[in-house]
Amino acid sequence: MRLQIMDEVQKSQQNLRLIEMLMQKTFALRRQEIIQENPHVKDFLEKWPALRIESQLCAEFQHIININLRNQFYAVLDQHTAGLVALYRQKAARTGKISEVLRDILKVYDLQEVRDVNMKRTLALRALPVYLREDDPQFFKTLNVEESDETGIIDTPVALVTAVTDDTADAVHFSPANISIVVEDSVVMSDIPNLAICIILFLFEMYTWCSKS
Structure with missing residues (x-):
C-alpha cells in the first residue's frame, strides 16, 4: 500500500480519496516507524510523500489527537x-x-x-x-x-x-x-x-x- 501511495502522489491528477483511504489503513505502520526508528524527516517523507499534501497532513494530525x-x-x-x-x-x-x-x-x-x-x-x-x-x-x-x-x-x-x-x-x-x-x-x-x-x-x-x- 505504501508503494501504491507513492505512485498515486506522483501523478499529475491525484486520486485524493484513494490516497486518504490508503493513508488511513497504514496509519499504525507510520506511528510504529516513528516510535521505533526515529527517522530523519527527509527520509520519512520520501517513504510517505502524501504527508506533503496539506489535507493528508491535517488528517494525520487529527488522527493522532482526535481534534480538528x-x-x-x-x-x-x-x-x-x-x-x-x-x-x-x-x-x-x-x-x-x-x-x-x-x-x-x-x-x-x-x-x-x-x-x-x-x-x-x-x-x-x-x-x-x-x-x-x-x-x-x-x-x-x-x-x-x-x-x-x-x-x-x-x-x-x-x-x-x-x-x-x-x-x-x-x-x-x-x-x-x-x-x-x-x-x-x-x-x-x-x-x-x-x-x-x-x-x-x-x-x-x-x-x-x-x-x-
Whole structure:
C-alpha cells in the first residue's frame, strides 16, 4: 500500500480519496516507524510523500489527537487578532528597537490596498514574536523566487521561508509568492499561500514526527 501511495502522489491528477483511504489503513505502520526508528524527516517523507499534501497532513494530525486543531486555531486567532493588533500599535508608538520593528510591520500592513482575513492573521502572528522579543531571523527567512531553491536553505535546521518576486526590504510580506517549510536543510512542504496556514502545518509536522504516543 505504501508503494501504491507513492505512485498515486506522483501523478499529475491525484486520486485524493484513494490516497486518504490508503493513508488511513497504514496509519499504525507510520506511528510504529516513528516510535521505533526515529527517522530523519527527509527520509520519512520520501517513504510517505502524501504527508506533503496539506489535507493528508491535517488528517494525520487529527488522527493522532482526535481534534480538528486547524479550525480551533483559526477561531482563537481570529478572536484575539484585534486585541493583539491594538497592543502592537500601542507598543509601536513608543521608542526603542522593538517599537521600530513593529512600526515597520504595521506600516507595510496599512499600505495594503486590500486587507483580507489572512493578512490580518499574518499581522497577528508575524508581529507576535517581535512584541515578545523572541523574533528569530533564522526562522523567518525571505528569499527571492529565483533564489528559493536548495542553495538558499543550506545550513537551515528549521525555517519558514517566504518567496517573493522582487527585492523589497519589507519586514513582512502579506502577499508572498509562496511559503515553504524547511526542516533539516530540506523543503518538506512548499507552495503554502499564507503565514497562518504555514504555521499550522509546521506545528502539525513537528507534532506528527516528534510525538511518540
